[in-house]
Amino acid sequence: MCGSNGRLVGRLYCPMKRDIFFKQCSIVIIFAWLLFFALLPFTLVLVGGFLTGGTNEFLSWHFTLQSYADLFQLLYLRIFLRSFYLAGITAIICLILAYPFAYIMSKFSENVRLFWMLILIIPFWTSSLMRIYSIIIVIRVKGWFNGFLLWAGLIHQPLHLMYTQTATLIGLVYTLLPFMILPLYANLEKFNWTLLDAARDLGAKQLRRLFKIVIPLTLPGIIAGMLLVLLPAMTMFYVPDILGGAKSLLLGNLIKNQFIEAYNWPLGCAVSVMLTVVMVVMIAFYWKMTTPKERRELM
Amino acid sequence: MKKTVLALRCIDKWFHDQQVLDHIDFDVNEGEFLTLLGPSGCGKSTLLRLIAGFDAPTSGQILINEKDVSRMPPNHRHVNMVFQNYALFPHMTVFENIAFGLQCQKLSLTEIQDRVDRVLQMVKLESLKARKPHQLSGGQQQRVAIARAAVNEPLVLLLDEPMSALDHALRKDMQLELKTLQRRLGLTFVMVTHNQEEALSMSDRVVVMSHGKVEQIGPPRVIYEHPNNLYVAQFIGETNVFETEVLAVDGNNVTVNIEDHQFVFKTRVALEPHQKISVLLRPEDLRSWDNSEVDDTKDMISAVVEQVVYKGSIVDLVLRTDKGTKLSATQFFDEDDENLDFRLGEHVWVEWPFGWEIILPHEA
Incomplete structure (x- = not known):
């Protein structure tokens, strides 16, 4: 069509052809990206978990289930549980903080919403590592937080927050709060507020309206937010490293240590696979609890 | 009660x-x-x-x-x-x-x-x-x-x-x-x-x-x-409005000028001579006859057909009187009047059953 038999034909048809080329190109690039940077590494990790660690090389080709058996040692189980516990607490604190925030934000006018959205998103433009370090300035013994509490007369001795589990929690909640707010907000923004009028008309008091109407209808947002907080919370190894003094180990720390410090790659792989399995289970739960329409609305 | x-x-x-x-x-x-x-x-x-x-x-x-x-x-x-x-x-x-x-x-x-x-x-x-x-x-x-x-x-x-x-x-x-x-x-x-x-x-x-x-x-x-x-x-239904004034009052009877014709209406509204009033007529109250169908046109208004909208059981007409007032009239098919064949530009005579008009004091 684009040959020498006329410019008009060329102009009419070539853009379409180029469009198709562009489409195919982008699809190929995306697939290639996923293949090389997601599927391939994951396959390596999956295979690596069944291999033996070597002294000269990180992995040697001897099939074994030893690494998975090792996972059931008390030490590792404890880290698993602690990790779940910390991530769970983080998610719950995030939910408690984020729900009122998202609720109020969804009731504001367009411009005010945009402002708060910016306030929420701007910190993301700096490295999270930097932000975690800057928390130290706030919560250390002579930090702003203690300074404020002492000034207000609420405490007489500065709190020793640094290098405790509380510090880790503060860091995790701080970093992950937006991941809870955004899906909740997306859900509440579309909420049909006349439903609350209807409930009031039928005699429902405030608490009943909240628990029978608002929360059930924002459940997809709540579950999505919980997942978006729970999953990263288990892997953010640098937060306990910096704030918790490595006292509260997360799964992420365990994996990092196996690869970088203990040079036990098979075990690191096995833990990673376990973590992936946990994630898949949670996402499956989310899939089962929500309808396709609800999931689309959160996009 | x-x-x-x-x-x-x-x-x-x-x-x-x-x-x-x-x-x-x-x-x-x-x-x-x-x-x-x-x-x-x-x-x-x-x-x-x-x-x-x-x-x-x-x-x-x-x-x-x-x-x-x-x-x-x-x-x-x-x-x-x-x-x-x-x-x-x-x-x-x-x-x-x-x-x-x-x-x-x-x-x-x-x-x-x-x-x-x-x-x-x-x-x-x-x-x-x-x-x-x-x-x-x-x-x-x-x-x-x-x-x-x-x-x-x-x-x-x-x-x-x-x-x-x-x-x-x-x-x-x-x-x-x-x-x-x-x-x-x-x-x-x-x-x-x-x-x-x-x-x-x-x-x-x-x-x-x-x-x-x-x-x-x-x-x-x-x-x-x-x-x-x-x-x-x-607001409720379509209405034709004639803006006019009272010429004379005699008890319940008022004499009114509509489209250069004098009409005498009975009314319950208290009116005075020279008072401005609106006379209202619903489209379905107006009847249109062509020249051959009428003998006495004393109480009829002369108009020209501007638009014909056929709606099956009824025909909606838009008429323009000689003085330029636009009227809408709905004609029903019935045994008495099977000839509802109106042409654009055709001259018609418009009347209504007396007493069906509504008289209201003029509103600014």
Whole structure:
């Protein structure tokens, strides 16, 4: 069509052809990206978990289930549980903080919403590592937080927050709060507020309206937010490293240590696979609890 | 004497410095189907929200069974509302939606079951009680919304534009059905609509509103045939208006000049000579004859056909009188007059049965 038999034909048809080329190109690039940077590494990790660690090389080709058996040692189980516990607490604190925030934000006018959205998103433009370090300035013994509490007369001795589990929690909640707010907000923004009028008309008091109407209808947002907080919370190894003094180990720390410090790659792989399995289970739960329409609305 | 269930006493409502309701004062009788009719922004929805209890009047009283409820929350008023888009709870089944109000009253499980089943039967939705709202048609959703309100046995059931969420074809059916349902439930309905056809076909009485005021209250027929003022006449149905003045008054008879013809009308309105008046005629009251069909044209107005709209059982004509006034006239096919074959530009003579005209004092 684009040959020498006329410019008009060329102009009419070539853009379409180029469009198709562009489409195919982008699809190929995306697939290639996923293949090389997601599927391939994951396959390596999956295979690596069944291999033996070597002294000269990180992995040697001897099939074994030893690494998975090792996972059931008390030490590792404890880290698993602690990790779940910390991530769970983080998610719950995030939910408690984020729900009122998202609720109020969804009731504001367009411009005010945009402002708060910016306030929420701007910190993301700096490295999270930097932000975690800057928390130290706030919560250390002579930090702003203690300074404020002492000034207000609420405490007489500065709190020793640094290098405790509380510090880790503060860091995790701080970093992950937006991941809870955004899906909740997306859900509440579309909420049909006349439903609350209807409930009031039928005699429902405030608490009943909240628990029978608002929360059930924002459940997809709540579950999505919980997942978006729970999953990263288990892997953010640098937060306990910096704030918790490595006292509260997360799964992420365990994996990092196996690869970088203990040079036990098979075990690191096995833990990673376990973590992936946990994630898949949670996402499956989310899939089962929500309808396709609800999931689309959160996009 | 019918019992008054809802009484509105001198209700004013201001939003900031804007008055949206101005001295609303009327009663609603038990078992009545009353419609608040008016264009958008006339305050009818605000009035409904005041009755429901979502808002309080700036001044005035709302009495339900002679008890002042003006400042009571919605759930203490024995009033329930059917919302514009029904506001059904999307995560609950039909049964759960209807049971919601009864659960709020903390009734026993068996009583809830009984009452919900009974109302489901009345709205003919027994077979759909396990469905979710999104699995229902528009008409079924409307019935669920009515059932959800009616199951609480409210003293007054409020309906906010209940037909607006339905497509056009369904509306006519639902009008009939809603009226039947109201009789079967034996409840007092107060409905808000901007659709005059809905108001006329369903209501026992219509309240015509504009700019926060009540223009006229009455049965549909009275509103249509004896409008209080030009606004009501023009809002409800189509009207031809002749602006003219009184030439002479003799008791109940007034002499009026219309299109250079002198007419003598009987009227109950007190009029004086030289007073400016409007003479109103509905399109269906006008009859048009062609030249060959008439002998005596003394009381007829001469006009030319400008437009013919054939509608099956009727023909709508747009006529222009010799003096340039535009008239619309609806002609019915009947045995006396099978010749409804009007051509554009054809000359016709227009008359109407005397006494069918409406005479109103001129409004600025």
